[in-house]
Amino acid sequence: MGKTKWLPLIWVSLLTIVLLASLMVLERGRDYIGKQYFISDQFRMELDEFIEKAGPTVLNPLNPKEAKEQITVSQQEIEEHRNQYGSLADQIENIQMQYEDRIASAEGNEPFKSALIEERDAKIEDIRKNFSDDKHVEAKIRKEKEALIDTYMNELKNIREQVSGEYGYFAYSLENVNTGETFKRGELSNAIYKKEYDNNHGLLRVEAVSYSTNAGNEVAGIIGNQVQQFSGTIAIPKAAIDSMDYSHQYYEFKKTKYTIYAFILLGILALATILFKLKFNRNWFTGNKFSDWYNSIRIDWKAVLIFVNAMVAYAILINTMGVFLYNHYSMDWMNRILHFLFSIAFVGILIFQAVNIIGQYKNTEVLKNDLRNSFTFKLTIGIQDLFLNRSIGVQTLFLYAIAFAAGFGLLVVFMMPPAIIIYLPLFLFIALPAILILLNRAGYLNRIMKTAEQMAEGKLHQEIEIRGKSPLAQHAANLNKLREGVQSSISEQAKSERLKTELITNVSHDLRTPLTSIITYTDLLKNPDLTGEEREKYIEILDRKSQRLKTLIEDLFDVSKMASGNIxxxxxxxxxxxxxxxxxxxxxxxxxxxxxxxxxxxxxxxxxxxxxxxxxxxxxxxxxxxxxxxxxxxxxxxxxxxxxxxxxxxxxxxxxxxxxxxxxxxxxxxxxxxxxxxxxxxxxxxxxxxxxxxxxxxxxxxxxxxxxxxxxxxxxxxx
The missing domain is CATH 3.30.565.10 (Histidine kinase-like ATPase, C-terminal domain)
Known part of the structure; x- marks a missing residue:
């Protein structure tokens, strides 16, 4: 019994070795199986980088003096340089505007003001000269191109140091087929790698300008990129393998290759053991409290858990493969063991889930019952409330389905397995609750629509409850504002009626007052017994009241015309x-x-x-x-x-x-x-x-x- 309890762990460990070996063959076999380092893509890249850097610094260096003498300036370049900031008038106007405020603010500081004016006039004079003298412009362009060549030569210093330092393990003996000049470095007699360049194997082509520098492209555009051809040999001496400069890359490749071979052998042995010696027994993973708990959870949660675990197990196996292949230091053994144990754990959990799901759902009645009791099925029943308004319900579900499908499709397209560790928890704890929130908001939407219907019937006493800050909540807030607006409109209407009443009252009062006075004093003037003094007094009052009445009527007409726009x-x-x-x-x-x-x-x-x-x-x-x-x-x-x-x-x-x-x-x-x-x-x-x-x-x-x-x-x- 003691030995039997370890059998499941041994079987899962063997399966994990088989899976790791399979991943190594699939992912890295093309680069390492049957390959030597010096024919690998990695080494070809190093050799190409060495030739690219050694060419412009050692084998075919650029002579800056000669390069500057080769500089030519075309009439088109002169015209482009001349007009790059607009016409003569535009450029002069731009300079004047740039200095206008500065000169104005320098009032009281005559030396500074004079310096600004002098600087402005010098720039304007330079612009005028640009448009009148081609040689003046040509000199400027030539100077810019010479500066680019100087910049490029400074950038080559770092590359030259790399050739002698970082790439110092390369030895060579090369002859320029055009000039006969010979270049040698290191010993070629005891070399672990040699590459010959001649008419039969192909000559070595070396460019004078390196495009890996910032200024390389521009310099090549100025003077062209002269190519020289070389014959001879590039080699790596055997002694360089043991040097600190190179041994790491060489031995890393060999160790990685031998690690893959070792895992292939282990994988074959482990697979043979699983198939013929230690055969699988499903009872190892069933009939315990963990399997009883797992069988009791809903079927949709089981599907989610097995999918999550499969993705996590795959990511961990990939990571474990990398640890074994690329970390070859003794101090990393503990790290490898921990990764291997994690791999065993997640592979074991995946096997446990698969065995229990297959065993449980062999009975179709159990499967049907679990489907009816699933969270997804109950969620579907709950969607009925969503379709009280069918159009909104369909649109909402459709949009959310598209968003989820787009996110999942993006994950599949980019195929970044380690990212699944982050993605799936986000789905479980963000996307899934979002669906529940959506259902809740759909019910909230129906409540809003019901209240809006009551508003349309003129029942403005009930305010819509605002939940959170969602678009629906904003819609509810807008409806509440609309309700308040209607109430305010009713209030404004009442106010308008009050003001209209006041207007009629005030107009009546203001017109009646002088009119009454006019009538009264007109009647008084009819009295033949009035004295001349009284008559003049009454006439004066009549004149004042008439003017008052005239002013009121004119003002009223003016306001009426202005309000109607008829003026x-x-x-x-x-x-x-x-x-x-x-x-x-x-x-x-x-x-x-x-x-x-x-x-x-x-x-x-x-x-x-x-x-x-x-x-x-x-x-x-x-x-x-x-x-x-x-x-x-x-x-x-x-x-x-x-x-x-x-x-x-x-x-x-x-x-x-x-x-x-x-x-x-x-x-x-x-x-x-x-x-x-x-x-x-x-x-x-x-x-x-x-x-x-x-x-x-x-x-x-x-x-x-x-x-x-x-x-x-x-x-x-x-x-």
Missing amino acids: ELQKQRVDLTQLLQQALGEHEEEIMKSGLEFRNNIPDVPVVAYVDGQKWWRVLDNLIVNAIKYTLEGTRVYVTLRQNGSEAEFVVKNITKYELGENVDELFERFKRADTSRHTDGSGLGLAIAQSIVDLHGGRMKIDVDGDLFKVTVTIPVV
Whole structure:
């Protein structure tokens, strides 16, 4: 019994050896089995690299002086260099713009300013010379090409050190077939590797310019890449094999090859043992508590676990193969043993899973029952709620299926087995929960649609619950905003009705008041007993009330035309500074009588805008009159005009004599006055008219109220 319990471990260990040997043959056999190091791809690459580096540094070096003498400059290159930054005018304008701000900022520092001007003029003169003198341009191009050759020669220093150091194990005896010049290094008599170059075996071709350098391609384009042919021998002396420079690569190849041979032999022996001596017994992996637990879990989880374990086992076997093939140091034996033990463990788990699945589902009834109890089947039943809205359900599942298939397909295409260790846990713990979240959101979507239907019926009392930050939650939030918007619209409609009522009341009041006075004093004038003094007094009142009535009617017509857009602007260039000064001068007498102190901040220079002068005068006049009427006695009024960038800004600030309340926007309403008792002579249309004129000009008008501080800001684009 004691020996029997070790049989499963021995059998799995033998199978692991067979699998490792098979992987080595499949993955690395082509490179090592039956191959010698000096005919391997690895060595061919080293030899090619040596020839590529030795050519331009030793065998066929570039003479920088001669190379510079070979430089030619074509007329096309001259034209391209000349026009690379545009035409003559464009380049001069660009230089002037570059120095304009710097020279302006250097005012007061004459030496620095003079240096900048001198530097600018020198560049402009150089540009002019580029366009007038081909030789001047040619010299520049030649200098650039010579600099490239110098850069290339500096880069060759590192390559030259590699040839003598890193590739010092190569010996050679080569003769230039064109010049007869001979190059020798090292001993060729006792060589472990030799390669002959002659007319029969092919001559060695060596280029003068190395493309492995940064400047190599450009230098080859300047002077061409001269090729020389050599005959002779390149060899590796036997003594170099034992040198520190080369022995590692040579012996690594041999050790890797012999390791593969050893595993092939072990694999054959292990396979023979499994087939003929230690035959497989399924009872090793069944009838214990682990198999009972495994058989009890759902079938879809079994499929996932066996797939995950198969991928992990494959990745670990590949890694173990690499450890045995490429780490040949004695200190790595513990690492190899650990990798081999991990491989045995995961191969054993995979065999355990396969044996139990096959044994359990030989009975088709058990298979059908497990399929009915699977997580996938129950998930399918749960999808019924998703299809309360069939279109959204199908689209959602389809999109998620495409996304998952794309991700899995990408994994297959790139075939990176070690990445499966990361991918599969991500699938289990991210993608799978995402499916559950999707189902939950589908139900949430149906709830949203039900509430939206109630909203459509006019039932706005219920708000949609917002869950998380998903697109559906955002959709719910938008529907809530829509609900709030409808409620706000209803509120605005009620407000509009209130304002309409107030408008009718205010219009009736403001028109009736002067009209009543006119009727009353007209009746009084009919009295023949009136004295001349009384008659003149009544006529004066009639005239004032008539003018008041005329002003109200004209303002009402103006607002109506502006609101309907039925008005034409006669725009022209207007100096806003002069216009404001005239408007203030027009009301100078009223300002003096009001007892208010006007503080005017008006620029000395013109501020020009493209406006209808008459209409813009109306804006300034209305705002100044508004300030005179509604400013608290004995306080200051601040009037400011300034230019901010591309806009002119006109500001009026004052302390109001009446409480304004919180709703500033209503001050723009027609017949809306700060004097709610309507004791002043204002029509209530001043700000509304000003706002309409500003809007017609593409400007902005803003009112700010902070307690009793009233501020109007008007902005308009300037020319």
